[in-house]
Amino acid sequence: MSETSDDALADIERLVVRADDVRKAAPSRRQPEAAREQAMVLLDAARAQLDRIVDGEVRRRAAARIARRIADLDLDALAPLLEPSADVRRAPTHVDDPARVPPGQHLTAGWPVLHVGSVPQLRPADVRLTVTGRVRQRQVLPLADLQALPHTTVTRDLHCVTRWARLDNTWTGVRVREVLDLAGVRPEATHAVVSGHPAYSTNLDVEVLRQDDVLLAWAHDGAPLPAAHGGPLRLVVPSRYGWKSVKWVSEIRLTDRDVPGYWEERGYHDVGDPWREQRFRGGDGDDEPVG
Ligand SMILES: Nc1nc2c(c(=O)[nH]1)N[C@H]1C(S)=C(S)[C@@H](COP(=O)(O)O)O[C@H]1N2
Ligand SMILES: [Mo]
Secondary structure, three states: OOHHHHHHHHHHHHHHHHHHHHHHHHHHOOOHHHHHHHHHHHHHHHHHOHHHOOOHHHHHHHHHHHHHHHHHHHHHHHHHHHOOOOOOOOOOOOOOOHHHOOOOOEEOOOOOOOOOOOOOOOOHHHOEEEEEEOEOOOEEEEHHHHHOOOOEEEEEEEEOOOOEEEEEEEEEEEEHHHHHHHHOEOOOOOEEEEEEOOOEEEEEEHHHHOOOOOEEEEEEOOEEOOHHHOOOOEEEOOOOOHHHOOOOEEEEEEEOOOOOOHHHHOOEOOOOOHHHOOOEOOOOOOOOOOO
């Protein structure tokens, strides 16, 4: 490995260890919030070193080590959003069958709003979904055309990698499968990169996209999807962590290999199955030092 890469890994290791110390000490500080912010600054500094790592695999492993800590800090910061909110139905916070909740998830009554960047204000008339890449016939579908296809309604749980879960979300939309069939997926297409505003993307298996409950949704609990939650149109992939459910979805690009998206480039797992706790790369609880 190159010298810069080695230096970057050593810097990251040092910053991560300091961030862990600061976070551990936070509850006993007079201002726990300030301590957590300090930990976040250290982790941001660690993340800034990633570009210096030449090897893509090594970079993504190091990114994962940082990402799992940022996710934990995010959950602390999200606390107020986990409470019941005025604008949405209160979600159940206990279950009769504990096996219904994937490992490490905590039930929330409210519906947190989580995304990178700010909420794009899209008029329904401006929404287009492009289906492109390894397809026979590229499609550019206005929202009205999608809504003219057969509708499906499913009730599913939403699991965020930062450990909150919202049960019983009722989504209405069109199955992605329906749209893929319009475009005609070529046999060599194994994966897709799904993109959304502003400059967000994620990777998914074609097989997953074809599942019965994978929708392009425009309604939640019978009401139009609020802009903050991805309205007018979002992807919903119930079998994966929430980061795969792209809000303000704009494109599905079929590919003949797995191309990491926004968070996957930053250390999140390529698959992201909550039942297997595939939160970050390097997998299931594995957190080897990078340096
Ligand atoms: N376009 C876009 N979609 C996104 C994200 C994002 O940053 N940008 N964040 C994802 C994450 S991490 C989660 S948990 C869910 C959250 O959806 P919600 O804000 O409706 O709860 O949206 C996902 N979709
Ligand atoms: Mo998330």
